[in-house]
Amino acid sequence: MKEFDLAIIGGGPAGYVAAVRASQLKMSVAIIEKRATLGGTCLNVGCIPSKALLDSSEHYESAHKRFAEHGIQAAEIKMDVAQMMKRKDKIVAEVCAGVDFLMKKNKVERFLGFGSLVSASEVKISNPSTGSGQAPADKSEQTIKAKKIIIATGSVPIELPTVPVDGKAIITSDHAIALTKVPKHMVVIGAGVIGLELGSVWRRLGSKVTVVEALPRLFGTADRQGSNLAQRILEQQGIEFLFEHKVEKAEAKGKGAVVTVKAPTGESKAIEADVVLCAIGRKPYLEGLGLDKVGVKLTERGRIDVDFHNWQTSVPGVYAIGDCINGPMLAHKAMEEGVAVVEVMAGQAGHVNYDVIPGVVYTHPEVAWVGLGEEELKEKGIEYNVGRSFFKPNGRAKAMMEGDGQLKILADKKTDRILGAFCVGAQAAQLIAELTLAMEFGASSEDVARTCHAHPTLSEIVKDAAESAGGWAIHQ
Known part of the structure; x- marks a missing residue:
């Protein structure tokens, strides 16, 4: 059985940054990731691909609406969605390869598989095809020992029971970054960061975009005057907002879908769309980790409970960082925690200022x-x-x-x-x-x-x- 100073379950921003910093602090490190590529949601299907698409769609809109004023004559501008996606995939591949390079450079040993806790010092690694930590048919699993373990498993999109995702007419952000054509009408459920960014991509490319939001305004606790200004600008661009509207259900119908929403007046109405994007938020990915077996406690909101002085869970020697603990689900917040937690382990003064996270x-x-x-x-x-x-x-x-x-x-x-x-x-x-x-x-x-x-x-x-x-x- 291989032994390490530190084992990290999850190869996203929290996990891989913790691995690099731990190696710099002379720890022997193992990182376990079920995806074939490192980088987690952020690099594979989140932050990086969405920004690539935002950039491409912004260039396309500029060519239509701004080039002429600059004196640039561009005739017959067309959008090649397949090429846009090809470019996005190339960028994702490059940044993920960059993380893999960092692991090799820092002598972090990579394990491909699903990690789950056996004890406070042992991690079982199962074939990634099992998905839930259960032993695969070929019994290809192994167990490693570690003096300390970090859980950095990230998050997954929240799905509503009344909005059954089929990956075609009713989708999550994972599907919205890989559409093969521009939908005529996209309904976005949720006016958060994910919904607005991906809605903006497809609006620029020609979609009519309707955003349905249960709250009365954008961005929750963020500055009201600023969020109102942002709303006005987005509305001027053509995005339609239905605030204080509750989604009752969504159903695939024909080649599209129908969303039934309830207005503040109590009246229900059906909205037809080519695609419905469910973007109401994300939840920690904790399935099959064996947390209950070793006694790791959760908060009332279903995240891993930690002491924010050292990010240790209720089980000594087991730590958690990133989206699976309290705080904003942001890659840069997770990275800061990745550095801080291993510095504390090494006897240094690891620190995250949660009051100053942009x-x-x-x-x-x-x-x-x-x-x-x-x-x-x-x-x-x-x-x-x-x-x-x-x-x-x-x-x-x-x-x-x-x-x-x-x-x-x-x-x-x-x-x-x-x-x-x-x-x-x-x-x-x-x-x-x-x-x-x-x-x-x-x-x-x-x-x-x-x-x-x-x-x-x-x-x-x-x-x-x-x-x-x-x-x-x-x-x-």
Whole structure:
């Protein structure tokens, strides 16, 4: 039986980052993954393929709507969906191969199979074709020993009993990144990140997109004013939103599907669509891991319960990180935990600042935020100043034809320390990074305002908002 310092079940962002960091800290490491490729949901069927499709669809829409103003004459523009998917698959293959390279470089031993707990120091690896940890027909399984074990098994799409997924007319995000043609009408159930991003892809390529959402607005606890702005822009682009509508059922019918929804008035109506995308969220993937056998406790919400000082479960020596524990289901959050948990194991001061984890929606324009929004600050009774800046007057934004959007900074009224930020606009994901770093270091809005930003850049929008928070905005 092979023995290791650390065994990691799951080869996604949480697992593979933990494996690399553990190797750097001189641990012998095994990583167990049931997929043929490493990278988990994010690299294989989530973050990376969706961004590839978003990029392709954005180029296509630009060719139709923006090229002429730039003086570029492009006739008979057509979309080759098969080529778009081929490019997406190539990108996925390259990034997954990159993770495999990292494992070899850092001497992490890879095991292909389904990992399940035998004890707090043993992991059984079954043939991946069994899917649930049960022994395969050829009995091709083995058990390894480890001083410590990390569970990093990620998450899977939530499916509704009344919305039976068939992979054709009724689909999840796994299928939405691999459609072979542009649907005439796509109904998206759920106005979260996944639904909006994939809905945007197919809307740009010509689909009518209707988003059905049970909540009254976008992005849950994120800043209300910013989410309202994002909604208006997406509606102007052609996405239809049905807020406070409950999905009663969806049924495959003919070559498409019919979704029955209940309006706030109580009235039910049927919506016909070519494709129905169920994107109501994700849940931890814990099936067949043997958690109950060794005594690993779960939270009330069905995630693995951990001590967030060291990410250890109720069983000493068994740890959990990423989507299978509490917190936002984000790859970058999982990666931070992957580094921190093994540093704590090695006696170092591993740390994750959960108050400063950015959120991003990669629509166009992008939506990004970090820290607390205005509603949350009011609920906590914290007095704050608001600094706003707009994309429209920014010289670089004008040159890019990216005038839609604004950036907001919220700073403590007494100390001027930045408490939160929200951005809707081009490259919002990049702009929010500066404010995330500022918050990590406890910076004030004046610190950001007095930092020299290159001109002309979109980053000047950050500087303008910081000046505005101090009451001395130059360009407004």
